[in-house]
Amino acid sequence: MIRPAGEPVDTQVTDVRDLADEDLMQIAQKGDPRAFEVLYDRHSGAAFSLAYRMTGARNAAEDVVQDAFLAIWRTGARYDRARGSVRTWVLGIVHNRAIDALRRASTHSRRRAGEDLAEQIEAPQRTEVEVARRDEARTVRTALEALPAEQVKVIELAYFGGFTQTEIADMLETPVGTVKGRMRLGLQKMRVSLEGAVAA
């Protein structure tokens, strides 16, 4: 059972695994590797999955996850509760690092959304938390797939492919303004479908 965030924590007595992400972040910030390890255990799956989807290669995905988590360990002070959940913050960092890695590599090696990835090993469903996450994932996927194809395309090329709006405009032979507009409409529609349905 995870204790709610914000309760005073006696680290001698408490098992770190019972703490909420926000409290763990604070303790890890002070240089506690055990607290950091629990955060890694909780979020490395989602992190690696995102990195692998974007880079399409195990080694590159591992590097991205390592960079991201070591950056978090070293500058943990920069997490701010006002900016959303720890998970969202962690995945944001992973996403940025993956985009950097993609843009550093040559254009040819960047993956396009929808390509088949060889050898995927599904993470086993273990706990209640993970079952709940799977349901949420299904909800989000449905919301994304309900969008008009042209909006899904630009969102996937940008978010997962790491392409800039200018590159996408070139690839699709469409004006940049149109690309921007499709991104906005797509995210707006998704937001409406998700209203209240998904936890942060």
Added chain:
Amino acid sequence: MSIHESTAAYLLNALDEDERARFETHLAGCEECRREVAELRVASDVLPMTVEQIGPPAHLKDRIMATVEAEAELLAAAGAGADRSEPAARDRRRYDRLRSLRIAGAFACGLALAIGVGVLATDGGEARLVAAQTAPAGARVFLEVGEDSSTLLAENLPEPPAGRVYQVWISRGEGSPEPTDALFTPLDGKVTVGVNESMEGVEALLVTDEPRQGSHTPTTRPIIAIRPI
């Protein structure tokens, strides 16, 4: 085309560096865009949920935790934040630039250097080359340890965060790490910087990123840790 239309592109990370900088400046002064970004973030934040979930390999955790634990140990040994008294003024020995340039030249030519403790002959004495125990992934970092001063050598070192520099610290095992006057940023990832301190009695040489003018005690965790042995 107005900049207000870049909200979604911004959230999806579809802006290049210049466009993003321009948009962030714009965002600071535009209430409407801030509101829209906050609304659309609800959607962009959950996109990672749509990917197939794959378990990361165990060796990845081992690698990361090995670095984390080594750094935690070093920081605990250095007792960061414990004793904050100013270090006594030290003799500034004249730094032998010529010797360090010769070493850096050999280094930059990509000569194979033994990892671990190596002995290099230079005229006037011997310098030991020690590999860093902790360094950013992909970077090569060494300390050339001389009698009265040492040189930090690195390749492929990432830039510090914007507006900050790297600072070298000396830890003697007790109390806070002591600042040195070595402040630097890499040039194309390369570093050659003199540390005007003897390594006698030094347990660890640490590097952190700090504000431009340097700090009296470290404000971030070390990215480089070297035991001069």
